[in-house]
Amino acid sequence: MNLFRITAEVWNDFLLNIFPAVCINCNTTLVRNEQYICSKCKIALPRTNDYLDPTNRLFQKFAYEPKVKHVSSFLDYNKHGIARKLIHSLKYRGEMDIGLMLGRIYGEDLRKTGKLRPDIIFPVPLHHRKLKKRGYNQSEMIALGLSESLEVEVDTDILIRKTYTSTQTKKSRVSRWENVGNVFEVVSPELLYNKRVMLVDDVLTTGATMGSLASQIAKCDVHEIYLVAMAAGS
Template identity: 40%
Template sequence: MNLKIFWSDFIDLIFPRCCEACDRSLVGNEELVCTSCRISLPRIEKHSVHIDLLKYKFITIPEVLSVQSFLLFTKKGKVQKLLHALKYRGNKEVGILLGSMFGQEMVAERILPKAELIISVPLHKKKLSKRGYNQSDLLAEGLSNATDIPWSGTVLARTRFTDTQTGKSKKERQENVSGVFVVNGEFKKKSVIVIDDVLTTGATLEACVEALKIAGCEEFHILTIAVAQH
């Protein structure tokens, strides 16, 4: 037996690595998420009712040319567990993995939007300091790795700290983030992808788009790792 494989198996026996989605032990070359979960994660299917719902999220903003989500978010489901590991348990690699998986599948299905830059939704510096990283940056990095579209986590800035969007109506969410984003410096890109973790009402992403429009951007593609089931 190859000594490297033997040593790896021994380490796994003493300190088992577990799937971030189902808690089962990882085996062999599996990393972060087991093969079974990678295959069975609830994708948004092409003819799903969720596709139609996504189209109407940003219907009042004609500059938003496409909206795509990768997975379906359900309470206590595997997707929630993965995003919880990313946002609250410090597992940055989960974000890069999810962004990369999303990008790889869009490339394979030939549905990757044409854009000059991927832009992540920023955190306020107070929350960034507390968490230590922005989960959307990691998603953008993974997406960029899989698609070769460059990404930036510094184009947009959040100018004030806002209450959590959880539990708010769409109108309350819109009011909560109205005018909260600004573009840093001079910005000359025409077509961009804006990426975030979960799409609910779309209020935060709308506010990002409005800030970018003011800066002169003309075309937008919205990508999220998950869409919330209502």
């Protein structure tokens, strides 16, 4: 261990003594090796266990796309729950490491099944203007966590977002479906030939974004598509 690292650790401990980090969910002071949430809340995360049921309620949403073989959400996104707090901090408070943490935990769950073996992981891309504004793509952080556990590369060059849709959340459900139609582009479709593609998003709501992307990816003669979200409404 070098001197710089020791100094950094001492400094971090010093800061934590003055401003102790607390659990996002229950506000108890975090101890060493805990990040964002305490061990108690981590164990109590509202897992959907969707991934254990191949024909779950989310999978039904994408039944029209035959290449989609797996759809799952890690957590239940109920209104006042911990999933909402975590995703909110990840998206709007700059806590990008929450994405890594969630991705790693869910990646472990998925790895243990031994059934999902993607060749490539795509985060749902942000438009470059939004990326500049936020500083990072929250779905990419999740994808990187999944990538560590599943030992699969994340790609952010093949799939891009062409259109800037900043007011999407304010639009009605119908116009949202129309809106996502030509938003994304697969830059090098030949690179996806016969590949098992995992597509990662933070929250799955209507399924419009994931559905539109899945259809575009399916056209590239991929082998299979897996849709994975960190949270979905019940």
